[in-house]
Amino acid sequence: MHMRHSTLPIAALLGAALSFLPGCESTKSSSPSPSDPQAQESASMKAADAWKRARVGDRVTYSFSANQGPGRGGGGAERTLGGQLTLEVVAVQQPWVWVRVAYTDEAGKPLAHARLAQDLLFPVRADTTRQLEVPHAGETTAEKPTSAGRTWEAMRYVSDQRPVDGPLRTRVYANEPGPLYLTGGLLEASTESAGFHVPGGIKLTLREFREGSAGANAPVPSMERPLGPGAYYDRHVDVGPAPSVQRVCFAAERGFILRTEGPVDANAAPCSDFSQAAPEPLEELLMSLPWDVLSSGDWPPASAASVTRGTFTAEGRSVPALIEQNTENVEGTQRVFSQTYAAEPWAPGFAGLPYEARFQPLASSTERVVAGGKRESEGGTQIVKWGSWLGGQK
Numbered sequence: 001m002h003m004r005h006s007t008l009p010i011a012a013l014l015g016a017a018l019s020f021l022p023g024c025e026s027t028k029s030s031s032p033s034p035s036d037p038q039a040q041e042s043a044s045m046k047a048a049d050a051w052k053r054a055r056v057g058d059r060v061t062y063s064f065s066a067n068q069g070p071g072r073g074g075g076g077a078e079r080t081l082g083g084q085l086t087l088e089v090v091a092v093q094q095p096w097v098w099v100r101v102a103y104t105d106e107a108g109k110p111l112a113h114a115r116l117a118q119d120l121l122f123p124v125r126a127d128t129t130r131q132l133e134v135p136h137a138g139e140t141t142a143e144k145p146t147s148a149g150r151t152w153e154a155m156r157y158v159s160d161q162r163p164v165d166g167p168l169r170t171r172v173y174a175n176e177p178g179p180l181y182l183t184g185g186l187l188e189a190s191t192e193s194a195g196f197h198v199p200g201g202i203k204l205t206l207r208e209f210r211e212g213s214a215g216a217n218a219p220v221p222s223m224e225r226p227l228g229p230g231a232y233y234d235r236h237v238d239v240g241p242a243p244s245v246q247r248v249c250f251a252a253e254r255g256f257i258l259r260t261e262g263p264v265d266a267n268a269a270p271c272s273d274f275s276q277a278a279p280e281p282l283e284e285l286l287m288s289l290p291w292d293v294l295s296s297g298d299w300p301p302a303s304a305a306s307v308t309r310g311t312f313t314a315e316g317r318s319v320p321a322l323i324e325q326n327t328e329n330v331e332g333t334q335r336v337f338s339q340t341y342a343a344e345p346w347a348p349g350f351a352g353l354p355y356e357a358r359f360q361p362l363a364s365s366t367e368r369v370v371a372g373g374k375r376e377s378e379g380g381t382q383i384v385k386w387g388s389w390l391g392g393q394k
């Protein structure tokens with residue numbers, strides 16, 4: 001399957017593999033609201049409020065395990081991935097709380113998978129620019145689980161979409177999020193996919209938490225490897241009659257990730273408007289990344305017969321790249337599809353580039369072969385700029 005360039009400008013959050021991921025449920029609207037919306041609202045409001053009291057050293061760690069079996073056609077082996085997911089507050093400069101997230105093996109060593117090999121940084125806004133709420137879907141039951149050495153008053157949410165080929169999703173949230181505010185009070189989460197999709201699942205379980213000390217202070221770290229929030233990237237889209245530059249912006253507010261995409265507005269500061277961005281709970285996004293590794297395989301994804309080494313250049317920065325080419329002949333017209341990938345997604349030349357963009361084609365193009373073997377461009381896309389938008393924020 002080739003990714004056509006026309007699909008790239010509206011790439012889903014963190015790539016094409018997310019259509020049925022744990023955090024991207026397309027059937028949310030059909031799920032009934034919990035029987036006790038007040039309890040839910042109260043817990044999420046407490047978690048949101050806790051961001052204002054964030055301290056350097058606040059930390060929460062989960063065990064995670066993910067597995068995927070062969071698809072419906074059979075063949076292939078089961079793939080598994082497991083380890084720890086840690087979120088830690090590394091700086092506080094209100095209204096911003098700087099959080100580092102890392103996926104490691106059980107011993108705390110880096111994972112071998114390129115997509116999860118480096119820790120990522122993201123600033124979370126602790127004050128309010130607008131009301132953010134994503135109701136937990138599914139049937140609810142109250143329970144008192146013991147986790148990380150503490151007994152919690154909690155609510156379990158179970159959403160079973162298997163009758164319509166969707167996943168079985170279970171989430172357990174503490175009513176008093178306390179030190180778990182970084183993930184909205186999440187104690188446990190699992191998603192099992194079945195039916196039409198690749199069978200498998202992913203599970204998160206709270207392992208430990210630590211509260212920082214009141215007097216701790218630390219400088220704001222540099223945004224070399226942003227998860228997304230606080231950063232943006234621009235993509236030149238040459239498709240159709242009017243080429244344009246589209247800007248993808250990321251922010252995080254009180255535990256929710258916000259993403260916008262639209263034409264660059266030369267008259268506005270970069271990423272100054274997130275009022276229309278749909279919020280996604282941070283923990284759902286973080287849960288989706290190991291699943292994405294299993295879905296997409298390790299890096300690089302180049303699988304075509306023709307892969308060459310080259311260089312990708314943007315804003316005067318050059319980084320090693322892999323260029324994949326496929327040729328197709330349809331009804332006598334020959335086309336060449338090219339995609340350029342980062343040979344090393346964590347190369348220093350990509351400093352400041354949001355995670356999502358590192359693991360997509362950096363450039364994609366289609367050319368038609370005409371008389372005499374000449375090629376005529378039929379358009380494409382290319383990342384042309386990226387950076388942090390936080391500097392000018394008040």
